[in-house]
Amino acid sequence: AVTLLLRRPHASRVMLATSLDGFVWHPADRVSANWQVTLPADRRFRYFYQVDGKIVVPDCPLKERDDFGFGNCIFDPRP
16 A cells, blocks of 8 residues: 655645546544655555645656646656
């Protein structure tokens, strides 16, 4: 498994969407100033967040442009 952290100390609600399940929204859990979601880490997937109703693509090592003109972060378990 992989735990994704997003630092948004003043956010009231954070959701995560991932290609693992067709970009269904999942609530993130607040842990201090961070929000976290734990996901399976057995394959590559794309993801982004919704923070208080606004789409957020954080800084991440791998990114891509999507079909809607926005971006996605990419998690790749391979070294």
